[in-house]
Amino acid sequence: MGDFYLDKQTIADLQLFDDSKGSVFACFNQTITYGGEDALRDLFGKPLTDRDRLQKRTSTIRFLMDNVEELVFDKTAVDFVDYYLKRPDRPKSFSVYTGIRNAVLHFFSPNQAYYTKRRGIAELFDMLAFIAKLCEAYPPVADSPLLADLRESLGKLTRHPLLAVYVAMPQKRIKRYAVERMDFLLRKKYHEEALALLEKVYMLDAYYAIAKASKTMHLTFPEFHENESVVVEDVFHPLIGNPVANSLSLTGGQRVNFVTGANMSGKSTLMKAMGIAVYLAHLGFPVPAARMRTCILEGLVTTINLADNINEGYSHFYNEVKRVKLVAEQIRQSNRLLVIFDELFRGTNVKDAYDGSLRILQAFSGLNKGFFVISTHIVEVAHALASNEKIKFNYLPTHIADGKPVFDYRLREGITDDRIGLWILKNEGVFELLEGDLPTAIN
Template sequence: MLKVHDLNLKNDILPLFNYTYSTEAEDLLRQFISKPLNSVDEIYNRQQEIKAFVQNWKVLESFTYQRLDYREAMYFLNEVASNKIVLETQQLKAFIRLTFNYGQRQQLISKCIQVINFLHRLNSRYFSGLSIAAFPASFQKHLQVINAFIHKLEMEKQAGLVAQQQFTLKATIQFSQKLNALTQHETTSFWTSLATFEAYFSITKGILTHHFAFPVFAEDAFELKQFYHPSLKKPVKNDLCLASTDNVILLTGPNMSGKSTLLRAVSLCVYLAHLGLAVPAASAVLPYFDTVAVAINTNDSLQDGYSHFMAEIINLKSVVQEANSGKSCFAVFDELFRGTNTDDALDITTTTINGLAKYNRCYFIISTHLLHLKSATEIPGVKQFSIACELQENLPVFTYRLQEGWSDLKIGRILFEKEGIPELLERIQLTG
């Protein structure tokens, strides 16, 4: 099960890795970040694919092209492959027809040269300099498709003729014959492989730009060192190291202390790791989870007719059902059951935590403002953390530092009085 809508894939995650130039590559990138992989082996394989790009980064660092050149080359080759543009294959007929049709001749020469320049530039600057052996077999097939396509068109020879201004009508007709010999499958496979290559380049550039680290997977470890949320300009980095028996993590701290941001940061590390990508941390050792569920912005669902509280119940139920089926779960609940009254919330949250603490191979992180939970949850399987906040001259100073232990600090009344609301209310009474 996957429920990560609250991680805001489009606005928060995609921009971290999106250095694509084509719509096709961006679409593939969107697919990559929306589909966690099915096993640790698949994750490690994708990591190896990305690491091969890192090894070849001296060659690929400047990878770029003009979008218009890409679109024009793709359109022309696809039209030829699908026979929407028919090129004369008999050399004599083509020579006679094009000799006496200046406009058609110039248009064909221009289109051919545009394709040649585009493909030759990519090949000479990037593809020809790659160490293909560094890539796992799963990605080598894409490079082989690209290289076979370029080789079949004799791109070096064509580019040499263009550079020497010897791409004559005869050379144009001969190149047209090579284009005609391409099958639609070959052409489609080439563009798909090129888009895949660009999507991986984009991911790699994002990882290197943000200095993310590749995680390691282990069944009985959950260790994030110096993790943070990359959307913040100056993030505070924290550590979170859990034992395999720490099934429920209770997070406390006053309003504005950064609980929701920290939950997003931890969830983002877990989610990116399951995509086979690097994570915003100095290092990470994580279990593989069958279920990843993040509930940070649970709202009423008008379409389904759910109230806020019922939406929380449905989210929790789906996670518990997954855990009951024997699946390993990672789930985050921000202020669980805030959609009901305090007494109700305290009662059912205590029951929930006591139940969740019994599930092995699962980690449940719950933030709460219910301070009476402290004594009720001092049980095996539950670990208490808080985000540090200090009072200086009776004003809160937020450190955003994660620490073990419980926070009893209340700053609501302090901020209420700081803004002068009691005086304003008193003034209303005096003038009423």
């Protein structure tokens, strides 16, 4: 399989990367270091279609969730190590003479450069000792892939006996001559190894943030199988407080799930929850569901919060058509694409919307590849397709209590004719304003 297909509209629909705290990324971003946040952002932006790579990510998160109760990084110390290792004034060579000379000079007139070297080296050895203790706490047979990488990177650095001594005794006082020698080792001879281990520490910070957030939000690991199906049980939206969980299934025999329901009944939220779960599963992350069983998909396309494109002069309907065309193009290239389309063709007249929706859904149901979750405000389309056994019909109900619509946001099988648009207009007093006495226009 190739790259997982995802576009800007889908990212915006699912609020994956909003800069505000109201994003899915923000739910997981409990990193401590700046480098850890960058590592998490990199992981979060790379959904996978390779089972082995997904398994590697999943096993690392699972290991941290099951075994590491608390992992504390000294943010200031790690940031200083980053600054020290990436300074441009790296030593080009080292000799006993230059080491002694610089040690004497720094004894009589220490400067900022010497302070940076001394502190950077000390902080680095504290960090290496922390990694060594973490690796010692778990035998190699119980390693996660990331812990195994950390163990390997640490081993490459401690091949040099002097570095090994200070990793074993990080509190050992570093003399001025040793500072010069270790500065050469860490920023010249073993510079790549030191940087590689720092990146592994950032990755550890990122993975621990994922594990910590997953435990807090009560997420579960998805199960991947070879069957042509995507099934989520009790999926919920992670950005909503006290969310209502629902179950959705898409199979090789019923690749289209057609959802009906009145405005505000929860269709958009349900579709976003489904999309988020699928996206997180292909990151190798736990998902907001009681259980999820899915084949590995090749991409995700959603159309939920679509706007007019004023700059290009496109209407809402024309943008909808372009989205459907994009889906058709991607379906030709991908066997396993999940398509989520909320309120299909809401931007045109009822007749065109009905005819267009009917033909598009008939076409989707006739495909032997891809999966589709579709809703529409035109319930007549659902009734016209009711005998199509390749479409699964679900609805979110509405009932009136004390003259007001009440929603329980729980998905049921079947089709609903519930509509509350007229009630909303009446409740907002629109008709009274229009039909009442209005001020006389001034000629």
